[in-house]
Amino acid sequence: MRDEATRSKPPGMLEMERKYDVELVAVTKRYGSTVAVDCVSLRIPKASYTCLLGPSGCGKTSTLRMIAGHEGISDGDLLINDRNVTDLPPSARGTAMMFQNYALFPHLTCLDNVAFGPKMRGTAKAERHEMASQMLDLVQMADFAGRYPAQLSGGQQQRIALARALIMKPRVLLLDEPLSALDPFLRVKMREELKRLQRELAISFVHVTHAQDEAMALADLMVVMNGGRIVQAGTPRDIFERPTNAFVARFIGGHNVLPVDDGLVAVRADHCRLGPASMSQGLRGRISHIEYQGPHVRVSLAMPSGLEAAALIPDGEFHEHPVAPGEERSLVWQAEKAHGVAA
Numbered sequence: 001m002r003d004e005a006t007r008s009k010p011p012g013m014l015e016m017e018r019k020y021d022v023e024l025v026a027v028t029k030r031y032g033s034t035v036a037v038d039c040v041s042l043r044i045p046k047a048s049y050t051c052l053l054g055p056s057g058c059g060k061t062s063t064l065r066m067i068a069g070h071e072g073i074s075d076g077d078l079l080i081n082d083r084n085v086t087d088l089p090p091s092a093r094g095t096a097m098m099f100q101n102y103a104l105f106p107h108l109t110c111l112d113n114v115a116f117g118p119k120m121r122g123t124a125k126a127e128r129h130e131m132a133s134q135m136l137d138l139v140q141m142a143d144f145a146g147r148y149p150a151q152l153s154g155g156q157q158q159r160i161a162l163a164r165a166l167i168m169k170p171r172v173l174l175l176d177e178p179l180s181a182l183d184p185f186l187r188v189k190m191r192e193e194l195k196r197l198q199r200e201l202a203i204s205f206v207h208v209t210h211a212q213d214e215a216m217a218l219a220d221l222m223v224v225m226n227g228g229r230i231v232q233a234g235t236p237r238d239i240f241e242r243p244t245n246a247f248v249a250r251f252i253g254g255h256n257v258l259p260v261d262d263g264l265v266a267v268r269a270d271h272c273r274l275g276p277a278s279m280s281q282g283l284r285g286r287i288s289h290i291e292y293q294g295p296h297v298r299v300s301l302a303m304p305s306g307l308e309a310a311a312l313i314p315d316g317e318f319h320e321h322p323v324a325p326g327e328e329r330s331l332v333w334q335a336e337k338a339h340g341v342a343a
Helices: 002-007 011-017 060-068 110-114 116-120 125-138 154-166 184-201 212-218 236-241 246-252 315-320
Strands: 020-031 034-045 049-053 075-080 095-098 172-176 204-209 221-226 229-234 255-260 263-268 272-276 283-292 296-302 308-314 328-333 338-340
Touching: 020 060, 020 204, 034 060, 034 075, 034 204, 034 221, 034 229, 049 060, 049 184, 049 212, 060 075, 060 095, 060 172, 060 204, 095 154, 110 116, 110 125, 110 154, 116 125, 125 154, 154 184, 184 204, 184 212, 204 212, 212 236, 221 236, 221 246, 229 236, 229 246, 236 246, 246 255, 246 263, 255 308, 272 308, 283 308, 296 315, 308 315
Parallel strands: 049 204, 049 221, 095 172, 172 204
Antiparallel strands: 020 034, 020 075, 221 229, 255 263, 263 338, 272 328, 283 296, 283 328, 296 308
């Protein structure tokens, strides 16, 4: 019924009404008796950057592969551009996928690697090379057209893989941990490039990562998964400021999850300070570790209960009032800086 309604509308009206590039409706993926993705529903807005984030085995890669069509859906429906594509092959979905290992052909030049998709579609050599040249310009690799993958750095190989995916003109680009093989400095540069390309092309990027800083830097919509389910979805700021449960607070990082009045609260480490051990407020512990982080110093405390917590203290403040491992202190915070979380 959904497809019939979609086909009956003029293209302009359909484009105007469409709010989401991808919709997952109660999608489940089973591998035998193992449930990898458990009844996940998600709407990805038009021309947005979405990051699926979570620990290993949380279901994020299986979800991405189902969107791509590389994994079948056990239950539920998948819509792309308001069209039910649940049973369609990858080539008929309007998506392209950039794999973690880039999967470049070692015997082809960069130009021919990028032109490979149009070649498989029967595009004439001159036309596909022109298309590939435009893509190489887009990813700032035009000067490397005649080189082979082995002659490129990891970051350069990634740009070629990105151009090869984009040449297919997808409505949705899927990225499976694309930055994991790069060094920290290059990861930051490539984050900037990915965001620039997504904005220029005005298509949706769906990006799987286990790196919290990567997701917060890139995402319009951040989706935190655990145990095959979505545990929280929202803007990076919303999730960082108000994680809904203890898992999200701990996984996103920068938070302490603390027992207070028979419940739990999450409070950011940069909102915590150290007080004397004799203070009636806060939680008393022994300093276990001090880590210099440039603008801040992270001071970890071990509580008698076995709980670990930390205060993130501005560098200047720490060096005016230094502490040392083994000293007892209280971890304190303003009540309004904490909020309750589910266990």
